Amino acid sequence: MPQIYSNIDLFEKVLDALWLRNEVISNNIANVNTPGFKSSSVVFEDILKKEIEEKGTGIKGYITHNKHIPIGKKGLMDIRPQVVINKNTALRNDGNNVDIDNEMAQLTKNTLKYNSIVQLVMKEFSILKNIVNEGRR
Amino acid sequence: MKMFHSIDISASGLTAERLRMDIISNNIANVNSTRTENGEPYRRQIPVFQERGRSFGDILSDKQWRMQKRGVRVVGIRQDTSPFKLVFDPHHPDADENGYVRLPNVNIVTEMVDMISASRGYEANVTAINSAKNMAMKALEIGRI
Numbered sequence: 001m002p003q004i005y006s007n008i009d010l011f012e013k014v015l016d017a018l019w020l021r022n023e024v025i026s027n028n029i030a031n032v033n034t035p036g037f038k039s040s041s042v043v044f045e046d047i048l049k050k051e052i053e054e055k056g057t058g059i060k061g062y063i064t065h066n067k068h069i070p071i072g073k074k075g076l077m078d079i080r081p082q083v084v085i086n087k088n089t090a091l092r093n094d095g096n097n098v099d100i101d102n103e104m105a106q107l108t109k110n111t112l113k114y115n116s117i118v119q120l121v122m123k124e125f126s127i128l129k130n131i132v133n134e135g136r137r
Numbered sequence: 138m139k140m141f142h143s144i145d146i147s148a149s150g151l152t153a154e155r156l157r158m159d160i161i162s163n164n165i166a167n168v169n170s171t172r173t174e175n176g177e178p179y180r181r182q183i184p185v186f187q188e189r190g191r192s193f194g195d196i197l198s199d200k201q202w203r204m205q206k207r208g209v210r211v212v213g214i215r216q217d218t219s220p221f222k223l224v225f226d227p228h229h230p231d232a233d234e235n236g237y238v239r240l241p242n243v244n245i246v247t248e249m250v251d252m253i254s255a256s257r258g259y260e261a262n263v264t265a266i267n268s269a270k271n272m273a274m275k276a277l278e279i280g281r282i
Binding site: 025 | 142143144146147149150153154157186187188207208209254255257258261262264265268269271272275276278279
């Protein structure tokens with residue numbers, strides 16, 4: 001039987017990553033007029049997809065003591081969003097490479113994603129509540 | 138990763154763009170000022186923006202992209218050192234012996250373009266704040282089933 005909160009834990013990870021992405025996009029937008037600024041982006045979905053596809057393959061060392069070094073593949077709960085700085089492009093003469101249209105589109109997309117994941121968490125909780133109540137209202 | 142970092146970051150952008158707008162207004166207001174305290178015509182002012190980066194200690198202690206002290210910072214207001222405009226106007230009280238007046242090095246077209254850029258930047262930051270607010274409000278709904 002799977003863990004009762006495993007879905008919610010996963011959603012929590014995704015929400016954290018989306019929140020971080022919101023901060024990174026805010027930072028890009030705040031620096032839209034800063035000469036030489038290079039924009040950053042968050043890589044998360046690809047890492048999560050790779051992790052889910054490789055689920056059950058590979059070995060992972062158990063950690064039974066807090067001074068143990070984790071070995072082997074990472075679990076779903078150990079993945080972290082990565083912040084990548086886009087250093088290779090320059091959009092303007094002052095070296096700034098913030099594409100404001102793209103940033104605004106990403107911002108909207110990110111908010112929608114966040115709201116839909118929150119919706120899923122709420123759904124998950126309502127299912128659990130239904131189970132706890134044995135299906136009664 | 139703190140809850141209100143996004144809003145703080147965008148607020149720093151708002152502050153910077155508003156300061157830029159103030160300076161542009163000052164430049165436009167002084168487009169014909171031939172006298173200042175130091176005897177020269179008015180020099181165009183330019184705000185200098187810098188990303189609020191990580192300190193060396195932050196990088197040493199943690200490789201993760203920490204959201205401490207992010208955003209944009211105005212490091213100073215510099216003067217445009219380009220030459221003044223020379224206009225032939227012998228009746229002007231500030232004209233030199235050849236009849237030329239030195240006018241400020243403010244180009245009104247450049248200022249207008251900068252003004253549009255500053256105001257669009259301001260709007261973008263407001264949108265970012267609104268979206269962070271929406272996300273936070275939505276997250277509050279999790280507890281309410």
